[in-house]
Structures are given as C-alpha cells and as structure tokens.
Amino acid sequence: MDRRIEILAPGGDVDSIKAAIIAGADAIYCGLDKFNARDRATNINIDDLNGILNLAHRHICQIFLTLNIIILENEIPSIIKLLNKLVNTNIDGIIIQDLGLFYLITKYFPTLKIHASTQLTTHNEGQIKFLSKLSTTRVNLSRELNINEIRDLTVIGLENYIETEVFVHGSYCISFSGLCYLSSVTSGKSGNRGRCSQPCRDRYQTTIAGKNYPLNLKDNSAYSNLKELADIGVSSLKIEGRIKKFDYVYTAVKSWKEQVEKYFENEEIQVDNIDLYKVFNRDFSNGFLTGNIDRNMFIDNPRDNSIKYLSEMNEYQSEDELVQIKSDLYLEKDLLAKNIQNKIDQLSIKKIPLKITISCQQNAPLEVVVQSPDNIFTVLSESDLVEKKGNLNYDNIYNRFKAINNTEYFIEEFKLENFNNGLFLPFREITDLKNKIIFLLNDSKVNIIPVEISSIPNAGEHDIQPSLSVLISSQNDLELCYHVSENIFFQLPSCSKNGYADFIDMFQKYPKLIPWFPSILIDENYKNAVDLLRQFKPKLIVINNTGIAFEASELGISWIAGPYMNIANSYSMLCLKEKFNCSGSFISNELNKRQINRIVTPDNFNLYFSIYHPILLMTSRQCLFHQVIGCEKDVIDEYCIHDCKRLTSVTNLKNESFIIEKTEGNYHSVYNNYNYLNAEIADDLAGKFSNFLVDLRDIKTETKTALNKLEIIKLFQNMLDGDLNSKIQLQENIFNTTKDQYEKGI
DSSP states (O other): OOOOOOEEEEEESHHHHHOOOOOOOOEEEEEEEESOOOTTTBBBBHHHHHHHHHHHTTTEEEEEEEOOOOOGGGGGHHHHHHHHHTTOOOHHHHHEOOOHHHHHHHHHHSSSEEEEEEEGOOSSSSHHHHTTTTEEEEOOOOOOHHHHHHHHHHHHHHHOOOEEEEEEEEOOSOOOOTTOOOOHHHHSOOOTOOOOOOOGSOOBBTTTOOOTTTTTTTTTEEEGHHHEEEHOOOEEEEEOTTSSSSHHHHHHHHHHHEEEEEEETTTOSSOOOGGOOOOOOOOOHHHHTTTTTTTTOOOOOOOOSSSHHHHSSSOOOSSHHHHHHHHHHHHHHHHHHHHHHHHHHHHOOOEEEEEEEEOOOBTTTHHHHHEEEEEEEEEEEEEBBEEOOOOHHHHHHHHGGGGGGHHHHEEEEEESSOTTTEEEOOOHHHHHHHHHHHHTTTOOOOOOOOOOOOOOOOSOOOOOOOOEEEOOOOGGGGGGGTTTOOOEEEEEESSSSSEEHHHHHHHHOOTTEEEEEEEOOOOOHHHHHHHHHHHOOOOOESSOOOOHHHHHHHHHEEEEHHHGGGOHHHHHHHHHHHHOOOOEOOTTTTTOOHHHHHHHTTOOOOEEEEEEEEOOOEESOOOOTTTTTTTTSSSOOOOHHHHOOOOEEEEEETTTTEEEEOOSSOEEEEESSSSEEEEEEHHHHTOOOOEEEEOOOOOSSSEEEEHHHHHHHHHHHHTTTTTHHHHHHHHEEEEEEEEHHHHHOO
C-alpha cells in the first residue's frame, strides 16, 4: 500500500514536542499560551514557535497549531495580530473551532491550512460539506463514532477534499466535545475556552450502584483496530495528551509508530501492547470505535492505573512480594523517563544562526552576504550607492534587518565592512533587501504584508422591541399554539425510529410551530432530518447542527443558529450569514453581560437569547445510568435510544446535584439542578436582541413554579412590554433559579 497513515502526537510543552519527534511522530499538535483548548497544558510561546518548526521540519515532522476555542469579541484584534504572524511562518496547519475564525482565515489568510477541531462535534455528512465550504482541509471526527460511521464520513470527506483524523489513544470524554458545559456552569471554566476542570472525573457521593466516580470513563485505545482504520482511508491517527508528560508522549507515539510500520510492512500487528500500560492510563477501551458501548467502558477510579495493572500481571505469592514488584515498576518508570530526558536534551529548538556581512562601495550596489550553517548567498540592492548626506549606519540597517529574527533564523553576527558614512541608499531598498533575504531563506515563499481588518459596522441595535418565542418538545403542549401569538419552536428528537414523517403532519397542522433541530444527528437520523427538510420545506427553522445548516442553506430555507452552536462573536454570525444564508443567531449562554454587549450584530441579522431554560451540562452517547442506578442491559442498543425514558441524579462532594435524564429518541443528558432565569437582560442590553426564548420543555429539575405554562408565557411577554410588576412576579413565582453564567462569563 502506497498511502501512509499519519501518527499525530500531542505537544503540551517543548519537552513533549521533542519526545514526539524522537519517537517518530509524523505530526504534532501544540498550543500557544493563548487561544487553545488545553489551557492547563504548559504550552509554548510565539517566540519558541519558529525554533520548533525548524526542529520538526528537519525531522520530517509537521506542526499543527491549536487555536481551538470560541473567540470573544474583544479578542478579535489579538487573534488577527497573531494570524498576521503565523501566516509568515512555515506552520503546517491551524486547528480551530470558532466559526468567526473560519471566516477570518478563509477571507484574509487563505494560505493557512484549516483543520476542524473535535470541539465542532463532526459526526454527519452535512457537517463535512459545511466545513468544506469553509476551506477545511482536515476534520477531527467525533470520538463517539464507530468504524462504519467513520468509514462513511471518510468517503464523504475525500469527495470534498477533506482528510479525516481520528482519536485513537488517550482520554475519552463522557460528553460530546463542544457540547459540555459542566465545568463552565460549576466553576466558570469553560471547556469551549480550554479551561475544563474535568468535574466528570471528580468523586461524587456514592451512587445506588455503589460507584464513587459515576461519570469517569476508561481511556481510549484503538491499538488493535489499526487495520480497520487504515483500510477505510483515515488519514491521521491522533493521540490525546497535551497535559501529559514527555515520557507518556514518547511511549504512546513509539508504540503506535511501530504498530503502523508493522501494518505497512505486512507484518502481523499486535493486539495488545504492555508498553502502553507502563505510562499513565485509566485502563483502556475501544467501545465507541467498535460500537460496543457498554458498562465496561467505565472505571471507578480516575487516577493512573499503570502500577495496579502491571502488578496484577505479575504473579506474586505474598504482600511483601507485591510491594517489591511495585517498587521495581516505579524504578522502571523512573529509568524510562531519565532515558527519554537524555535523548530530549540532545535536541535544540534554537533558531538557525546567520552571519550577515554588509559591504558598500560608491557607485556600486550595497552587497549583503548571508551565511547559515549549510548555505551562503549574496543579495544586491537595485540602486547603486551615491555620495550624499549618508543614511547608512549600523543602527539604520540593523533595525530594518532584525525582522529576520521573527523567522526560523536569528542574526548571530552582523558586520559592516568597508563602510563609508557618506553614502546613501533609500530606506525602501534596505527593506527590500531584508524581504529578499527572508524570501530566499523561506524556500522562496513571499512574505505576506499584515492585514488590517475594519470593524463590523454597528447596525440594528437601537429601538428594537424584542419579541418572545417558546420552546416545547411534547405534543401535549401543542395547544399553546392556539393561545399565544409568539413563535413556538418544537424540538425534534436526535433519533427517530420511523423517520420524521409523523412530525411533518404535526407541523402542517400547526403552522405556527417551527422545527428546532438538535445538536446530534448521526447516520440515518441525519438523513431522516434532511428528508423532513426536503419534503416539508418549512419557512423557518432553528438549527443546532452545522450539517442541517448546510442543507437548509442549499434548500433556501431561512434558519436561525441555536444556542448550542456556541456563537460568541460578530464574525461567527457574519460567517453564517454570508456563507450559509443564516437569518439570525442565539448568543451562547456561557457569556456574561459585558461579553455579550461587545458583540456587534451584522446588518439585517436578528439576535436571539434564551432567558429561561433548564441548563444543559452535557450530552453523552454512553448510558449514564450504569454507574448511578444500574441498568438491566450491559450494552446500549437501538431500543435504548428510541424507547428508554429515565430520570435520576448525582451529587458531588460539594453537595451540588445534577439531573441525569434520558427521554425517548434522545441521548443521555445531564442538567443543572436549577434552571437559568435572567429577567434583567432586556433592560441591561436594551436594543440588543430581536427575540428572547422561554424554554418550557418538560425537563424535571429542582426549579419549581405554581404557574402553568400559559401563565409563564404571559408574564414574560408582559415583562418585555415594560411591565415591572411582571418581572417581580416571575422572580417570586419561579423558585430555585440561577443566572451565574450571565455574571461569570467565560
């Protein structure tokens, strides 16, 4: 087989990057100290980047930079400044999540290769096509997909010139990535901002099933599934671990590299590798990949399992012998780390030194000789030097040449020879010489002039009288259509046993009802949702899935981006409007008042905000009842998703409870104990929003009210009409609510 498959390694710091290179990584993904989804990693600074690029490229290894968080409005100037620097490096790809960043890169920095982060939760055909329209060259697929689903998306990806990348080793997340707000809600540390505090790994009060870590999954390992992944055309095998140490990175990469080489040399691949157990792990599972989503994917301990596992692998006759075995294993781990450290210390990320010698002679060009360790060349000015009030001196020339230090090279020695202070050359030509040197050093790649991007004009944020919309998910609430004048959104399930044909009849019977599409639509469920669009062609829909956004755009259906599209800046809205004909968007509920207020609404675009709703903390493809109250089934099957309807809760050691709910046709969800209620935003940000949402789905939390749904709607409407008493009544009649996110932000 000619096609090679890439081993993509984590690089949380310089030592881990070096370890990955030594172990044979084909590519490394790493983050800067800002704008990346592993804020807890050490990360690297921009000054180190060019040296890292030089080191990696000399070892035939690519570097992908992670900028995979949602971007706030006030950060737009900083991210543009960073992109202006990156565009003149030899970076091999940028991994991103934010739709505004997609927009900025495709429009202003088209030479940068875009990789779609796992935070985009890519799991259906339409999402691949959506990303293709945004010039994506690679997508990291959702970790929850099985081998058949990956195969189908890889085919679609190749048809749209997009490579697929799959996580094959390291931590599993219990939630679909990008749709986990647990850390954000509980501590203000958003996973969509790279600050996840991993509360899913925390200890909870012992559950009915006798578990203390009910949300904790084993680690992912597809080590024995390499052949299937290679055979279906996956381009890259990604190892998780940017907060892991260098010995972990080295061992994982080396093990996977050897496995890949065996496969391509037609040797028998290993089914199990003991070396992977010698570094941090929580035991291993490939349950998502095989589609065997069972109770054995959980482990009731989040700590390192390596010593425990290896000890059990050794036969021992006494406790003393077990103690000795463990001592020997710790010693082996220490020796491994020291051995790798010795290898790492031999690599340097120091930039390539240059010796620059400049000489001049009247009526001749300025001559610049540039010497690197393995090359030497000369550049000449276009004009001859003339005798005039001189501008040529050391400082004037060096100040124009020092930009070379921002590349993979640095000026180690800078000399002027045969110099006459009475000679003149236009400063423009000195700058041209510097640019020509950078061009030749950079494999004849033209230096790109920094882009200046004008702010989006502030439009449509004055004298707006916001309307009210209502979200329901039960057909028992359809009678509300006869009693309220506002828009009523109806949430469709993520999974439909018989397609969405029955819902078409419902939408036709209730013209006021507007389809609300969920975040997760995998395989046939996505196709069923597309069929609904094509058969019914609604006038307006709300979308939380970019695959449906693509289809709506293609069909000319007006659509609103839902709250789980994680929209946090004006360029994200501009992206949806210009690229996909979106008519409006919800702003992420993770933002606080100040962060929301900074957002500029594009012209002819409506802004939405949910002011009352149960707070979604996570959505999972795994069964969350196994570890909490137990379940009679060991493995999730199609009947579980379609038919299961259960409710329970877990409580952490801070005595904070979270609701676990499974409804028919939907995945398992975790909700905050208290609903979100924000009765202040209409006054705080008057004129900002076109519409406010009241979520009246039947999700049972500890928030209680003596009011019926129609009474709640009327109070909210009266509040928006300026009735101060209605605001007071809402706060008095809806008990146990929170608006912490509006105060904390991200």
